[in-house]
Amino acid sequence: MAGDGVGQCAAADAFVPTVHVELQGLLPDTEALPTKGNLVPFRIENSAEQPAEFDVTAFVDFGTMYTHKIDLGTLEIPAGESRTVHLDLGKSAAEIEKMKYSGMMRVVARRLDTGEWSGSEPVFFHAPVGTQAVSIYSEAALHATYRGGDFRGLLAKAAMDEVGVVTTRVLDASYTPPQPNDGLESDLAPEVTP
Secondary structure, three states: OOOOOOEOOOOOOOOOOOEEEEEOOOOOOOOOEEOEOOEEEEEEEEOOOOOEEEEEEEEEEOOOOOEEEEEEEEEEEOOOEEEEEEEEHHHHHHHHHHOOOOEEEEEEEEEOOOOOEEEOOOEEEEOOOOOOOOEEEOHHHHHHOOHHHOOOOHHHHHOOOOOOOOOOOOOOOOOOOOOOOOOOOOOOOOOOOO
């Protein structure tokens, strides 16, 4: 559910969120969409009855355990209106070129006068091998098409023996990468119950 990061310290039945953040446009469940100029549009909506200013921040990882915090500025949004901000992944060409696993991004908007905030659903991305043109996709496509984040198929190639090859994206319990079948079971292998 978009806006799952809505934060406010008010009674659940009395609180009506006034800020909402989402990717502009829909992502299909099984495929990626190319970006235009590596710009990813997010819509910030102010459903309050008065104008408000919002600090907007993106949190992006490039398929690693490190998350980059990117300030997207402050927006003044009139009552009942929305504005679009663009996350420019083209500024991160060096990180994109080195990606081995899917990256993830979220955008968070915090209302300055009340502290209320909302975060977008995660959006996953990578640049197809040999390009720097980023494609974006949903969590469903991450699992259905991109092997839980292993879009290059490295886990099958590395036979799970390269130190540090698995990222948190690939450790998702709903995806099991190909395993070499050596007939042995490890006592150290965790049991995963979906």
